[in-house]
Amino acid sequence: MILSRTSRLTLRTVALTYLFLLVAVPIVLIFYRTFEDGFVAFWESITTPAAISALSLSLLIVAIVVPLNVIFGIATALALVRGRFRGRGLVQAIVDLPFAVSPIVVGVSLILLWGANGWFGFIEKDGGFKIIFALPAMILATIFVTLPFVVREVEPVLHEIGEEQEQAAATLGASRWQTFWRITLPAIRWGLTYGIVLTVARSLGEFGAVIMVSAGVPGESQTLTLLVHGRYIDDHNTFGAYSASTLLMILALITLLLMTVLDQKRTER
Amino acid sequence: MTDIAPSADALHALVEGSGAINVGSHAIEVHGLEKHYGDYHALRDINLTIPSGSLTALLGPSGSGKSTLLRAIAGLEVPDGGTVIIGGSDVTYVPPQEREIGFVFQHYAAFKHMTVRDNVGFGPSIRKQPKAEIAKRVDELLEIVGLGGYQERYPSQLSGGQRQRMALARALAVHPKVLLLDEPFGALDAKVRDDLRQWLRQLQSETGVTTVLVTHDQEEALDVADHIAVLNEGRIEQWGSPREVYETPANTFVMSFLGPTAKLRGELVRPHDLVLSKRQIDDAVPVTVERVVHLGFEVRVELRDGESTDLSAQITRGEASRLELAVGDQIYVRPGLHVDPVAPDSAQPAPGLEKTSA
Numbered sequence: 001m002i003l004s005r006t007s008r009l010t011l012r013t014v015a016l017t018y019l020f021l022l023v024a025v026p027i028v029l030i031f032y033r034t035f036e037d038g039f040v041a042f043w044e045s046i047t048t049p050a051a052i053s054a055l056s057l058s059l060l061i062v063a064i065v066v067p068l069n070v071i072f073g074i075a076t077a078l079a080l081v082r083g084r085f086r087g088r089g090l091v092q093a094i095v096d097l098p099f100a101v102s103p104i105v106v107g108v109s110l111i112l113l114w115g116a117n118g119w120f121g122f123i124e125k126d127g128g129f130k131i132i133f134a135l136p137a138m139i140l141a142t143i144f145v146t147l148p149f150v151v152r153e154v155e156p157v158l159h160e161i162g163e164e165q166e167q168a169a170a171t172l173g174a175s176r177w178q179t180f181w182r183i184t185l186p187a188i189r190w191g192l193t194y195g196i197v198l199t200v201a202r203s204l205g206e207f208g209a210v211i212m213v214s215a216g217v218p219g220e221s222q223t224l225t226l227l228v229h230g231r232y233i234d235d236h237n238t239f240g241a242y243s244a245s246t247l248l249m250i251l252a253l254i255t256l257l258l259m260t261v262l263d264q265k266r267t268e269r
Numbered sequence: 270m271t272d273i274a275p276s277a278d279a280l281h282a283l284v285e286g287s288g289a290i291n292v293g294s295h296a297i298e299v300h301g302l303e304k305h306y307g308d309y310h311a312l313r314d315i316n317l318t319i320p321s322g323s324l325t326a327l328l329g330p331s332g333s334g335k336s337t338l339l340r341a342i343a344g345l346e347v348p349d350g351g352t353v354i355i356g357g358s359d360v361t362y363v364p365p366q367e368r369e370i371g372f373v374f375q376h377y378a379a380f381k382h383m384t385v386r387d388n389v390g391f392g393p394s395i396r397k398q399p400k401a402e403i404a405k406r407v408d409e410l411l412e413i414v415g416l417g418g419y420q421e422r423y424p425s426q427l428s429g430g431q432r433q434r435m436a437l438a439r440a441l442a443v444h445p446k447v448l449l450l451d452e453p454f455g456a457l458d459a460k461v462r463d464d465l466r467q468w469l470r471q472l473q474s475e476t477g478v479t480t481v482l483v484t485h486d487q488e489e490a491l492d493v494a495d496h497i498a499v500l501n502e503g504r505i506e507q508w509g510s511p512r513e514v515y516e517t518p519a520n521t522f523v524m525s526f527l528g529p530t531a532k533l534r535g536e537l538v539r540p541h542d543l544v545l546s547k548r549q550i551d552d553a554v555p556v557t558v559e560r561v562v563h564l565g566f567e568v569r570v571e572l573r574d575g576e577s578t579d580l581s582a583q584i585t586r587g588e589a590s591r592l593e594l595a596v597g598d599q600i601y602v603r604p605g606l607h608v609d610p611v612a613p614d615s616a617q618p619a620p621g622l623e624k625t626s627a
């Protein structure tokens with residue numbers, strides 16, 4: 001397509017304005033508001049006991065969700081690519097479900113299932129083990145929304161490397177475990193890392209599913225996203241909300257940066 | 270891709286290291302092997318005996334079940350029925366890890382994230398051999414396959430032929446009882462393929478490791494193998510020495526798969542077994558010359574008989590100039606007397622076990 005100089009310039013201006021207005025301006029505005037009164041104010045706002053607790057809770061959820069997603073994600077991807085079983089299509093659809101279902105629906109359904117009156121309510125009633133409005137439910141909710149990432153990143157890589165390297169390892173005497181650790185895992189490591197980064201970013205940012213199943217007590221059961229919400233809506237502490245948002249964004253930026261670096265590494269190979 | 274001949278010393282080292290030589294017994298036996306893929310009957314009652322130290326080719330058209338058979342021998346495919354015996358023990362349900370085999374894949378199956386050194390040393394390192402010992406063995410093998418000095422490269426930095434030689438070294442590193450090759454040179458260009466074929470032949474005859482080679486190229490099979498098993502639609506049509514399958518084919522499939530054929534009075538003959546003459550001798554068939562093609566030292570004469578079927582004869586240049594053939598000539602063709610099967614061609618080793626005593 002050949003465009004005249006003016007129309008090309010117009011097109012670019014429109015595209016850039018769009019990006020700028022819709023993405024850059026809101027983010028920059030929050031940064032501006034956060035640091036308007038200097039770095040110290042920001043620092044004090046994100047080191048209150050409630051903020052520190054929210055950051056640790058968010059990171060704790062990430063630390064639990066990532067290993068679980070890695071293990072089950074790899075296992076699922078292996079089953080989908082290497083396995084020959086009936087109902088593969090169904091499994092594929094289930095893996096994609098979290099992409100389609102709204103997080104708030106996830107929260108509601110978790111309460112239905114695990115809540116005191118749900119199917120698994122006996123665990124709480126008889127076992128005294130609190131799930132809904134406690135950490136377990138927040139983890140369950142986060143797992144639900146992040147489930148597809150590792151599977152969907154690892155699956156195409158497994159397809160691409162094929163089975164021959166694994167079979168060659170078997171003929172050379174390697175057991176299934178040895179083959180997995182020495183052949184399969186190194187071969188899928190970039191796809192896996194990418195999947196992990198996406199999982200981390202989504203876990204940190206999840207709000208809708210988590211707010212439904214969290215008790216939302218500051219300093220106790222608030223994640224970073226809930227802290228932003230709580231400060232803004234409940235406490236009318238707008239500055240506190242801005243600085244917590246900025247903290248979230250910094251974490252997201254670090255993840256994004258990591259992702260870009262890894263992506264470059266991956267395409268180099 | 271020049272100097273890839275194995276050095277005598279290096280080969281000697283390999284032979285000493287390999288426990289493969291086992292004179293007089295059968296390295297591999299296959300009895301009544303059956304394999305189905307769903308409704309598809311991929312292997313039908315396969316019976317095959319492969320003598321120790323020999324090089325056997327599994328030859329057949331695409332889809333005839335060659336790879337399936339080889340993979341069943343390797344343990345990469347579990348048969349529905351029958352038995353596989355390697356080195357005297359029944360391994361039908363033994364996993365590939367425990368079969369003491371070396372397997373080379375058509376597309377190399379190189380471990381992409383490992384250096385050449387780690388690829389070749391993979392088997393020994395799984396066996397927890399000491400590092401120094403592995404390094405020594407790897408260097409030795411790389412020398413043999415002509416990749417000395419390539420230790421630190423990655424497979425992506427090698428040519429196809431080099432990758433395949435690395436795969437061969439990797440398979441040999443574990444002292445396999447048998448070496449199984451699935452179209453190892455199929456993905457390479459003709460010149461490299463030819464070189465590697467000769468090289469493999471030499472490597473095999475000097476190491477004496479029992480080798481099974483899958484190929485769909487009849488020239489390759491005739492060139493390198495001591496024995497050829499001709500497969501078609503999951504069956505073994507014939508098993509024998511290259512001369513046997515070429516000269517006394519068991520049926521028309523084997524006849525036409527192993528070389529060009531011409532049809533004369535409803536019978537299949539080799540084009541080079543046809544004798545042309547200007548006069549009618551005995552019951553020779555009258556034909557017209559359609560085309561004369563000079564192919565270097567041979568001449569192909571394309572002919573048409575009374576029922577307008579085409580056939581071609583392959584004759585020598587001398588013969589062609591003596592006959593002074595021209596397009597449109599009326600001549601006579603008959604099957605030649607069969608060549609005395611013993612007299613010429615004594616250079617071809619008889620199939621069997623004598624080379625293991627070398």
Ligand SMILES: Nc1ncnc2c1ncn2[C@@H]1O[C@H](COP(=O)(O)OP(=O)(O)OP(=O)(O)O)[C@@H](O)[C@H]1O
Binds near residue numbers: 311329330331
């Ligand atoms: N995993 C499989 N599932 C279903 N059918 C298969 C499978 N593997 C092989 N087959 C079928 O079995 C038949 C024999 O396959 P095989 O790979 O042994 O052929 P081949 O002689 O090695 O052919 P080629 O020269 O093309 O490699 C083919 O018709 C193939 O389609």
Ligand SMILES: [Mg+2]
Binds near residue numbers: 335336337
């Ligand atoms: Mg094949």
